Amino acid sequence: MRRYWAGMAMATTLVVSGCGLGGTEQEAAAPGPSATGEVKGEVKGKISLQTWALKPKFTGYMQGVIDAFQKKYPGVQVEWLDQPGDGYSDKVLSQAAGGTLPDVTNLPPDFALPLVKQGMLLDLSQADQKLAGEYVPGGVDAYRYAGFNGVYGYPWYLNTDVNYWNSELLTANGLDPDKPPADLDELIAQAKTVKEKSRGKVYLMSRRPELGDLTNIGVKIMSDDGSRFTFNTPEAAALLDRYRDAFKQGLLPRGVLTDTYAGNAKLFTEGTVAWTTAGGNFITSLAADNPSLAPKVVPSVAMGTPPLYVQGLSVSKRTANAPAAIALARWVTSAENQAAFAHLVNIFPSTKASAGDPFFSKSDGTPSGDAKVIAFTSLAKAEMLQPVQVTEAMNKFVRQQFALAISGDTTSKEALDAAVAKCDELLKG
Missing domain, CATH: 3.40.190.10 (Periplasmic binding protein-like II)
Structure with missing residues (x-):
């Protein structure tokens, strides 16, 4: 974003x-x-x-x-x-x-x-x-x-972003569209229900975590003076571990960790996933791309601090x-x-x-x-969840390391340490 x-x-x-x-x-x-x-x-x-x-x-x-x-x-x-x-x-x-x-x-x-x-x-x-x-x-x-x-x-x-839920998919897979997940715990629990009911044909979770997700659990991304990155914390590692476990259980699409992943908004528009985040006008554009889906969409407030x-x-x-x-x-x-x-x-x-x-x-x-x-x-409580010092090159490396941790190819701590070291290098360069 x-x-x-x-x-x-x-x-x-x-x-x-x-x-x-x-x-x-x-x-x-x-x-x-x-x-x-x-x-x-x-x-x-x-x-x-x-x-x-x-x-x-x-x-x-x-x-x-x-x-x-x-x-x-x-x-x-x-x-x-x-x-x-x-x-x-x-x-x-x-x-x-x-x-x-x-x-x-x-x-x-x-x-x-x-x-x-x-x-x-x-x-x-x-x-x-x-x-x-x-x-x-x-x-x-x-x-x-x-x-x-x-x-x-x-x-x-x-x-800012809003949560959007496909009420038809939620109802068909045992969930109440009027009570969508409000945090990660509920999201994972309901993702399991969707997987079981749909026999793996529908996903609720369809995005991997980024730096903003770390901010939302209280992880400080940078030092106060902006001289170095600080997001390689135990709390950040625990979050990646939770996504690794969810990925291992098949709660996210296999392609979610690849650079060629279409994105959850596109898959939501196509009706293959039941949740996405997007701006406040998303339903208006959705009505043009998938007119039959737009009336079935239920919005809710973003989880945590809105971006x-x-x-x-x-x-x-x-x-x-x-x-x-x-x-x-x-x-x-x-x-x-x-x-x-x-x-x-x-x-x-x-x-x-x-x-x-x-x-x-x-x-x-x-x-x-x-x-x-x-x-x-x-907007009254929305914040920029990622420091402006984070460049696209930093974001790309962070995404790569997060993908390695979630796939199980490295530990979450190793991925975070590598990401912080690279971001610090790019910051000084």
């Missing part, structure tokens, strides 16, 4: 120039919103805003947001640039290296981290004293980084127009503008003020409506 967001282009399937640069750090850090939420300092001048893969589908929405901002602050001129989905991270790093980082840039937390390390982003917790009070905690925490003080992004749009997927807006530390840049970032991420965005695409707003919006908090009584409400209400 690391690339869950590849700009809004991916989210819909579920999902600037250097003007104003060159100010000193002292000048950039001083302005910010007052205790009433109004921005300190005069909001004027030319500022640049860069988004990721919003044109052309969302040009009308974004231009409307920008026009309204310029109407509120007549002395401001916003230059809007939008970058294609592919290669966006490299583009941002190139801008930073060339001194042309926009005043306000759409950055997911992992894309922001290299810029934080280089001291290129404004600490918004100092510039905006109301930040933590107005956005959901998980969204704010996503822009806090081990080894660095501060918050380096306004949460923009969010998503959080975040997009946000960061402000350049070198902007010469910090009051205008901060005001624009707050404007785009306001409850009203986020709600309007969520009516166009299946995402959720990051502001606490959105909690009472019936569009998100009230179901229409359909499974799809129920799933949307479950996902939205889960």
